[in-house]
Amino acid sequence: MQEQKYILKNATSFEPKHIFECGQCFRWNEEADKSYTGVFGKNVLNVKKEEKDIVFTGICEKDIKQICIEYFDLNRNYEEIKDTLSKIDKYLYDSINYGEGIRILNQDLWETIISFIISANNNIPRIKGIIERISKAYGNKMVWKGKEYYTFPTVEELSKASKEDLRNLGTGFRDRYIFETTQKVLNNEINLELLHKEEDTKKVREELLKLSGIGPKVADCILLFSTLKRFDVFPIDVWVRRVMNDLYIKNEDETKVNKKQIETLAKQKYGNLEGIAQQYLFYWKRDLA
DNA sequence: ACCCAGGGTCGTC
DNA sequence: GACGACCCTGGG
Numbered sequence: 001m002q003e004q005k006y007i008l009k010n011a012t013s014f015e016p017k018h019i020f021e022c023g024q025c026f027r028w029n030e031e032a033d034k035s036y037t038g039v040f041g042k043n044v045l046n047v048k049k050e051e052k053d054i055v056f057t058g059i060c061e062k063d064i065k066q067i068c069i070e071y072f073d074l075n076r077n078y079e080e081i082k083d084t085l086s087k088i089d090k091y092l093y094d095s096i097n098y099g100e101g102i103r104i105l106n107q108d109l110w111e112t113i114i115s116f117i118i119s120a121n122n123n124i125p126r127i128k129g130i131i132e133r134i135s136k137a138y139g140n141k142m143v144w145k146g147k148e149y150y151t152f153p154t155v156e157e158l159s160k161a162s163k164e165d166l167r168n169l170g171t172g173f174r175d176r177y178i179f180e181t182t183q184k185v186l187n188n189e190i191n192l193e194l195l196h197k198e199e200d201t202k203k204v205r206e207e208l209l210k211l212s213g214i215g216p217k218v219a220d221c222i223l224l225f226s227t228l229k230r231f232d233v234f235p236i237d238v239w240v241r242r243v244m245n246d247l248y249i250k251n252e253d254e255t256k257v258n259k260k261q262i263e264t265l266a267k268q269k270y271g272n273l274e275g276i277a278q279q280y281l282f283y284w285k286r287d288l289a
Numbered sequence: 290a291c292c293c294a295g296g297g298t299c300g301t302c
Numbered sequence: 303g304a305c306g307a308c309c310c311t312g313g314g
Contacts, residue, residue, distance in 0.1 A: 023296060116296080123295040126311055172309025177298080215298045237296040282296075 004064035008054040013078035015101020022283040024225045044144045095284035111152040112226035117213035133169040177213025224275040231275040234266040243285040
């Protein structure tokens with residue numbers, strides 16, 4: 001494959017660090033020059049901010065511009081979204097000021113499902129390591145500038161892995177979840193294509209919850225960070241629980257805060273943009289911790 | 290050396 | 303609906 005380049009001129013709401021380190025993705029790594037290189041689909045891409053422009057370089061299976069528009073959701077107006085959210089209260093204003101360049105990516109649904117199953121009760125460095133090892137073992141090799149990269153395995157490719165194989169890649173107790181979920185998707189007990197066509201977020205969520213290793217938090221992350229692209233969800237993890245308690249609820253023991261209370265509060269304050277609000281808050285508070 | 294927490298879920302009571 | 307168990311790794 002031939003290297004391609006695309007330059008996005010005078011970009012707003014696009015900061016590589018914010019996008020790749022806000023916790024939505026696990027396959028992007030910072031280079032010495034502060035740019036980021038990552039793999040998605042059959043593409044290897046480098047993203048570099050040069051003054052006001054964003055420069056995309058890499059090997060792609062289709063036209064690089066089209067691929068970037070889709071993956072980085074470039075047609076969505078983040079200025080408008082941030083405007084709306086900033087007016088809600090001072091906390092949202094501050095968090096958006098902090099992570100002003102965040103964009104929610106359109107990540108492959110299958111990869112997002114497995115990635116967030118792995119994320120359960122886990123930390124980001126280890127999650128990244130597991131996903132890399134899975135890709136190297138069951139994905140396909142690509143070479144760019146003399147370096148090797150691996151696609152994330154398809155359902156069929158990953159189905160070659162036994163529970164023991166997965167355990168040996170360091171997945172821990174999640175080996176069973178990955179194995180069972182792969183089997184279910186392979187046997188078409190859940191149809192990922194059809195899932196995109198369902199409009200009702202609740203119904204999609206119910207379908208995801210049928211898969212092994214997917215509970216409410218992981219389901220919401222999949223809904224928000226994949227091509228399903230639902231903003232009317234509010235993934236509640238330890239950090240979000242912490243920030244919501246610190247800012248609004250002020251319970252002495254944050255672990256005792258009722259989940260339902262947080263959900264109601266989020267819906268009430270942030271409305272149908274609650275998913276994006278969650279991401280600004282998460283990036284803000286986790287970084288300052 | 291030891292303990293703890295990490296983008297939670299599952300099985301059991 | 304609450305509770306503990308769960309694999310593994312890095313940091314205090």
